[in-house]
Amino acid sequence: MEIAEELAKQQKAISVAEFFEKNRQILGFDSAPRALITCVKEAVDNALDACEEASILPDIFVQIKRTGDLYQVVVEDNGPGIVPDEIPRVFAKLLYGSRFHTLRQSRGQQGIGISAAVLYSQLTSGKPVKIISKIGPGQPARLCEVMINTAKNEPEVLKEETVDWDRPRGTRVEMEMEGSYVRSRRQSVYGSLKSVAIVNPHARITLVEPDGATEVFERATESLPKKAQAIQPHPEGIELGELIKLLRYTERKKLKVFLKETFSSIGTITAQEICKLSLLDPERPPQGLGHEEAKRLLSAFKKIKVKSPPVDCLSPIGEELIKAGLQKEYKLDFMATATRPVSVYSGNPFQIEVGLGYGGDLEKEGRVEIQRFANRVPLVYQQGACAITHAVESVPWKNYSLAQAGGGGVPLGPAVLLVHVASTNIPFTSESKDAIADLPEILEEIELGLKEVGRRLRRYLARQGALSDRREKEEIIRKILPRMARKLSDILGIEEPDIGPVVAKIMGNLLVRQESCQQDGLISVRIELENHSDLKRAFKLHEVLSVEAVAVSPPARVVPMGDAYDYHWKITLGPGERTSLDYRLLPDATFSGPVVEGLDPDIVTGARVI
Amino acid sequence: MSSLAQEKLLDLARSLYRQFQEGIVPHIALPSRTKNNIEYSSEEEVWVYGDQETTRSVKTVRGARTLLKTVHLADLLIKEHLQNNRGSTLREIYYISENWELAKFHEQAESDRLIEDLEIVTGLQREEYHIRPEEDGAAIFGPLRIKEKTRRGAREMHCQEDVGEAGYQIPFNVESIEFKEHDAKMVIAIETGGMYARLIENGFDREFDAILVHLKGQPARSTRRLIRRLNAELSIPVVVFTDGDPWSYRIFASIAYGAIKSAHLSEHLVTPSAKFLGVQPSDIVDYNLSTDKLTDQDLHALKSELTDPRFNTPYWEKQIKFQIDLKRKAEQQAFAGKGLDYVTRTYLPKRLQELGII
Numbered sequence: 001m002e003i004a005e006e007l008a009k010q011q012k013a014i015s016v017a018e019f020f021e022k023n024r025q026i027l028g029f030d031s032a033p034r035a036l037i038t039c040v041k042e043a044v045d046n047a048l049d050a051c052e053e054a055s056i057l058p059d060i061f062v063q064i065k066r067t068g069d070l071y072q073v074v075v076e077d078n079g080p081g082i083v084p085d086e087i088p089r090v091f092a093k094l095l096y097g098s099r100f101h102t103l104r105q106s107r108g109q110q111g112i113g114i115s116a117a118v119l120y121s122q123l124t125s126g127k128p129v130k131i132i133s134k135i136g137p138g139q140p141a142r143l144c145e146v147m148i149n150t151a152k153n154e155p156e157v158l159k160e161e162t163v164d165w166d167r168p169r170g171t172r173v174e175m176e177m178e179g180s181y182v183r184s185r186r187q188s189v190y191g192s193l194k195s196v197a198i199v200n201p202h203a204r205i206t207l208v209e210p211d212g213a214t215e216v217f218e219r220a221t222e223s224l225p226k227k228a229q230a231i232q233p234h235p236e237g238i239e240l241g242e243l244i245k246l247l248r249y250t251e252r253k254k255l256k257v258f259l260k261e262t263f264s265s266i267g268t269i270t271a272q273e274i275c276k277l278s279l280l281d282p283e284r285p286p287q288g289l290g291h292e293e294a295k296r297l298l299s300a301f302k303k304i305k306v307k308s309p310p311v312d313c314l315s316p317i318g319e320e321l322i323k324a325g326l327q328k329e330y331k332l333d334f335m336a337t338a339t340r341p342v343s344v345y346s347g348n349p350f351q352i353e354v355g356l357g358y359g360g361d362l363e364k365e366g367r368v369e370i371q372r373f374a375n376r377v378p379l380v381y382q383q384g385a386c387a388i389t390h391a392v393e394s395v396p397w398k399n400y401s402l403a404q405a406g407g408g409g410v411p412l413g414p415a416v417l418l419v420h421v422a423s424t425n426i427p428f429t430s431e432s433k434d435a436i437a438d439l440p441e442i443l444e445e446i447e448l449g450l451k452e453v454g455r456r457l458r459r460y461l462a463r464q465g466a467l468s469d470r471r472e473k474e475e476i477i478r479k480i481l482p483r484m485a486r487k488l489s490d491i492l493g494i495e496e497p498d499i500g501p502v503v504a505k506i507m508g509n510l511l512v513r514q515e516s517c518q519q520d521g522l523i524s525v526r527i528e529l530e531n532h533s534d535l536k537r538a539f540k541l542h543e544v545l546s547v548e549a550v551a552v553s554p555p556a557r558v559v560p561m562g563d564a565y566d567y568h569w570k571i572t573l574g575p576g577e578r579t580s581l582d583y584r585l586l587p588d589a590t591f592s593g594p595v596v597e598g599l600d601p602d603i604v605t606g607a608r609v610i
Numbered sequence: 611m612s613s614l615a616q617e618k619l620l621d622l623a624r625s626l627y628r629q630f631q632e633g634i635v636p637h638i639a640l641p642s643r644t645k646n647n648i649e650y651s652s653e654e655e656v657w658v659y660g661d662q663e664t665t666r667s668v669k670t671v672r673g674a675r676t677l678l679k680t681v682h683l684a685d686l687l688i689k690e691h692l693q694n695n696r697g698s699t700l701r702e703i704y705y706i707s708e709n710w711e712l713a714k715f716h717e718q719a720e721s722d723r724l725i726e727d728l729e730i731v732t733g734l735q736r737e738e739y740h741i742r743p744e745e746d747g748a749a750i751f752g753p754l755r756i757k758e759k760t761r762r763g764a765r766e767m768h769c770q771e772d773v774g775e776a777g778y779q780i781p782f783n784v785e786s787i788e789f790k791e792h793d794a795k796m797v798i799a800i801e802t803g804g805m806y807a808r809l810i811e812n813g814f815d816r817e818f819d820a821i822l823v824h825l826k827g828q829p830a831r832s833t834r835r836l837i838r839r840l841n842a843e844l845s846i847p848v849v850v851f852t853d854g855d856p857w858s859y860r861i862f863a864s865i866a867y868g869a870i871k872s873a874h875l876s877e878h879l880v881t882p883s884a885k886f887l888g889v890q891p892s893d894i895v896d897y898n899l900s901t902d903k904l905t906d907q908d909l910h911a912l913k914s915e916l917t918d919p920r921f922n923t924p925y926w927e928k929q930i931k932f933q934i935d936l937k938r939k940a941e942q943q944a945f946a947g948k949g950l951d952y953v954t955r956t957y958l959p960k961r962l963q964e965l966g967i968i
Contacts, residue, residue: 472671479712480674485630487681491623491688501633506669 018150021119028381028432029120033188036064036179037380038432039073039120040189041196042113043173045377047077048200050171052315054080055224058203064181064189066210070125071179076172081135084142084160091118091131091173092146092155115148117175122147124178128158133171141165181210187380193217195371195378198325199317199420220324231313231349231424232264235301238347244294247286255289256282265307274300308342309349314422317376322355322418330416333359334460338452345441350423352442354449358457362414368392368402370410372436373420379434386435388419391446400454401461415457419446477503501530504605508533510573512541512594512607522550522584527594529580531573538572539599541581542610544592549583556581568597615739616692618732619684626681636677637667640727641874645918648873655882657868657920659730675712679724682713687728687739697740700725730874742782748833751777751810752797752821754840755790766790769821775810777824784835794846795819796967798887798958799837801827801852801861805942805953812954818968821846828861831872834879837865841881847967848881851958854889855904855939856911859921859930862886867920885965888957891933894940897957900947901938908939 024030028038040062051058056079063074082090091114118129134141145159165172182188193207194217201220208214233242252258259271266274275282278296280289289297317325319337326335340352362369372379372388383389389410397404397411404411427437436442481499489496504511511530516523531537545565548558556567569581585591594607601609622638629636641647641659649660668674686706690696698706703725704718715721725736750769757766758781769778781787798820800806806824809815815822823837841848850865852858863869866884868876894901904912912930915921921930933939945953962968 475671476668476674480671480678481668483712484626484636484668484674484678484681487678487685488623488627488630491681491685492620492627494627497627497630499630502630502635502668505633505635 018153021123021150024116024120024123025432028434029116032178032180033182034381035120035124035177036071036073036181037187037189037192039117039175039177039179040064040075041192041377042117043073043075044193044196044205046114047075047079047171048196048203048376050079051077051203052224052227055227056080057219057222057224058200058205060203060205061208062189062193062205063208064210067176069178070176071181071210072174072176073121074172074174076167076170078167078170081139081169081171082133083135084133084144087131087133087142087144088146088155088157091115091129091144092148093153114173118146119148119150121175121177125176127176130174131171132163132165134165134167134169137168139169141167183209190215192378192380194329195373195380196376198329198371198418199322199373199376199378201321201324201328220328221321225315225317226312228315229310229312231310232262233347234265234309234344234349235263235306236344236347238298238301240294240298242347243298244291247289247294250286253285254282255280255284255286258286264309264313270304270306274304277303309344310342313349313424314342314351315376316351316353316422317373317420319353319355322353322420326355326357326416326418330357330362331360332357332362332416334457336453336456336460338449340445340449343441343445345427345439348423348425348427350421350426350442350445352445352449353418353420353422354446354453355418356453356457357416357418358460359414362416364414365412367410367412369416371416371418373418374426374428374433374436375422376420377433379436381432382429382434385429387438387442388421388436388446390438391419391443392417392450394443395447395450395454397454399458400451401458402454417450417453419449421446473507476506500606504530504532507603507605509603509605510537510539510596510599511605512596514594514606518587519584521587523587523589524584525549525582525591527581528578529571529573530578531575533603534575536572536574537599537603538570540568540570540597541607542566542568542592542595542597544595545585545589546591547586547589549585549589552581552583554581556583615732615734616688618734619688619692619728619739622731623681623684626677635667635669637665637669637673638677638680638731639663639665640730643726643871643873645870648868648870648919650919651876654877656876656880657873658876659873676724679707679710679713679715679721680728682707682710683721683724683728687741691740695740697742699742699744701744703741726871726874733874735875735878737783737785743830743832748780748824748826748830749777749806750780750821750823750836751806752815753793753819754821755792757788757790759786759788770815775807777806777810777822780830780832780836782830782832784832784839787836787839789839789844792821792844792846793819794821794840794844796962797821797823797837797840797846797848799823799825799829799848799850799865799884800942801825801858802942805851808946808950809954812951814954814958817954818958818962825852825861829865831875831879834865834881837884838879838881841883848884849887849962849965849967850884851887851942852889853939853941854891854894854899854933855941856908856915856930856933858889859886859915859926860911863918863920885967887961887965889940889942889944891929891936893957894933894936894938897945897948899940899944901940901944904933904937904939909934909937 029035044060047060048058059078061076065072093115121129128145128147131144132141140162143161143163144157147156147158149156183190193205197205197217202224204219205217246262250258250262252261256271256275259266259274260268272282278300280293316339319339322337323335336356338354342349342351370383370389370392372386379386393409402411402413402415421436427439429435429437485496485499501511509532511532513528516525545567548565556569559566573579596604596607596609599609626636640663642662642664647660647662648657651658666673666676668677700722701718704715704721707715707721725741729736752769754769757764800822803824806822809822814820825833837848840846850862852861865881868880872879912934915930945957
């Protein structure tokens with residue numbers, strides 16, 4: 001036998017289930033703690049998707065129990081349930097699903113997640129998975145025990161029966177598996193459910209941990225998120241092979257109708273224009289187009305500015321709920337959110353939402369925390385490989401008042417960033433859905449969103465800065481200048497200088513100075529006033545004297561009050577203006593010192609204020 | 611001497627005091643100490659600070675703190691140093707500030723900088739305020755007889771005959787040295803200790819009547835001052851022998867052109883006629899030397915030198931651009947690859963001839 005023939009005997013098709021059995025890390029089952037998190041996440045994602053499709057407010061129950069060496073995971077929802085015939089394939093056949101062929105935002109896409117969890121469970125425990133589902137109050141509940149035949153990627157049903165179940169409708173999954181339960185910060189069942197709760201504020205999630213502790217992540221809203229509609233592919237960024245496939249298998253008879261009906265955002269007029277640009281007869285049957293002609297069609301797509309895809313295929317979280325979600329988990333001084341318009345990569349619409357929280361209890365130093373979400377699912381692992389992280393790193397945060405080591409990388413400071421990517425098809429870097437791929441369109445949109453919240457942060461901090469400016473100046477006035485004056489007098493061996501005038505200048509205050517001296521047997525008093533602020537100041541200046549004064553200039557109004565006299569002047573000083581008041585007294589007279597009426601005490605130096 | 615230093619510090623205190631009294635926000639003006647603000651003084655043939663000034667005033671918290679520290683420092687120098695004829699090192703001053711509370715220095719670099727500022731404002735060198743650097747340690751070896759005034763009396767010695775193999779150690783205050791006599795035809799300033807020892811071992815100083823100065827990397831002020839004095843007072847030509855990398859060219863620049871940080875002292879420290887002996891980038895190719903790759907920092911430094919006014923000469927432009935293309939650097943010790951005598955028998959005589967020294 002020839003070698004080639006020998007080799008040919010060994011060639012055989014590999015079942016997808018067998019493939020994943022040997023490459024479980026691809027699906028996110030590479031370590032014991034992680035496997036447990038992934039199983040819970042897949043079951044919860046399915047539950048949330050099902051509830052949303054049926055417009056039911058999700059109420060999800062998650063329980064983790066120890067059973068000997070193994071863990072049992074139970075996830076129960078109040079969703080629409082699954083018809084009995086479908087149960088085995090939904091849970092025990094990989095790549096079986098309802099969403100792969102539609103363009104609509106949903107958590108699951110390929111129909112791998114829950115079956116992969118089942119596969120992991122049977123691999124590590126050797127036991128089947130138990131499912132109970134009920135599709136309506138009048139209907140019986142169906143119990144199924146299934147396993148995956150990995151050689152064929154087909155379900156095997158070990159037990160099937162009708163049971164009593166107290167829920168009106170819903171689905172319950174019980175799986176046993178090897179695992180390890182941790183309760184560290186983010187990378188844990190607890191942490192990941194907490195993140196799920198942030199971006200799904202319409203869901204109630206109850207978690208019962210192995211030690212019996214119960215945690216309820218309560219709803220923050222009673223309204224369901226807008227339901228995402230299924231749409232046709234968008235012409236922007238579609239690839240040639242995909243276009244040729246669509247042309248060949250369409251049932252439309254005319255090219256212009258094909259264009260209008262197959263793609264979103266193309267109307268009759270745009271269809272005509274595309275045909276004209278690509279020099280093709282709009283009446284031609286699309287099936288007959290050759291390779292060259294398809295290429296021309298594609299380049300016409302690129303030349304014509306087709307309007308953005310319809311937004312109703314996406315279901316963003318919304319700025320209100322992002323804020324509510326952030327507030328639920330952190331104590332913050334400031335929040336900003338940004339929602340980018342819908343954009344397209346390779347014919348897939350996507351939309352970016354960004355939230356930023358600042359201050360409060362967040363750590364003052366160290367890197368900013370990044371919360372990543374894709375279609376409302378938190379991304380916990382492989383932060384360094386994700387487009388969201390890369391976009392965060394490429395923003396020059398110094399321009400937005402956050403420090404950045406060496407002018408690049410994740411910014412530093414008391415902030416948390418939340419980025420949500422919503423799309424009909426999220427381009428993950430791998431099947432374990434840990435990180436979003438670095439597509440230029442997506443990177444750019446995330447950056448724009450980040451810069452928008454960055455600008456708002458900068459404005460907020462600038463306002464705070466103006467307040468702290470005054471506080472800073474007070475430090476100069478209260479602590480530094482008096483010490484400097486004392487030290488200078490030490491060195492020079494003379495009296496301390498009067499720091500009043502300098503203080504008034506620095507603070508931009510009204511400076512009041514009173515001097516007196518003996519002259520011709522009388523006390524000669526002078527009050528000097530200087531306005532160091534940028535504003536016009538109008539006020540009254542009082543001086544209470546024990547006797548009547550002489551030579552008062554300019555003249556003052558005098559109000560006798562018992563055994564004293566209240567002298568007062570009405571004064572208006574523009575910015576930088578100064579004036580002085582003079583009078584004389586008998587040598588044994590007393591005077592109170594100047595008192596200012598009608599100004600904030602903070603902006604007066606050298607006089608009391610009433 | 612001390613009374614002049616004291617008078618200068620008192621002047622500074624008086625001017626701040628007066629500003630308070632006249633209601634002027636207290637401030638001092640300083641030349642800005644950057645690459646963009648040094649210019650060539652044709653009179654002194656050295657690089658000095660230009661006209662750009664920065665004002666330090668108590669209007670900002672930072673300025674106010676720095677001025678408060680300046681006043682504290684002046685107080686220390688007057689009362690402890692000058693009036694008691696005591697001194698401290700740069701580092702000791704940093705520690706002394708421990709109990710100045712608000713005026714405490716956060717790191718030594720801060721107090722060092724403030725001392726430089728004080729030199730600029732008063733026009734006196736830190737030695738006159740009895741401030742010493744941590745270590746001097748650089749050494750010279752060669753046919754030169756000197757007399758040094760020490761605290762324990764005057765000492766006279768010959769820098770070849772009366773010293774050990776390491777040479778005569780340069781004191782921090784070079785003004786205490788008096789040159790007696792010499793037979794030198796040149797001063798060779800050498801960056802590394804290895805090459806300095808090589809030249810002594812090979813008897814280069816005797817054969818070529820050379821005074822060897824070990825720079826110990828970036829040379830201290832005292833070393834630069836001594837080189838300047840040898841050149842200015844005894845008219846001995848100076849050549850500088852360093853590694854062939856951008857950092858070494860800066861060592862040469864600090865000797866021949868002046869350092870950006872101490873441009874206020876250029877006229878005391880700089881030897882404008884000093885010539886660069888090598889290792890030149892072109893030597894790397896001409897002598898086929900073992901090399902290392904330029905790092906990113908090296909490249910960055912070379913490019914920054916292209917915009918440094920001190921290197922704005924056809925010679926340096928050509929050499930630096932050549933090295934950027936070459937992407938390699940070489941150490942002085944690379945000559946050892948051709949035998950231990952190669953540097954003293956072949957390279958140095960050839961280069962000294964090219965420079966017109968021999």
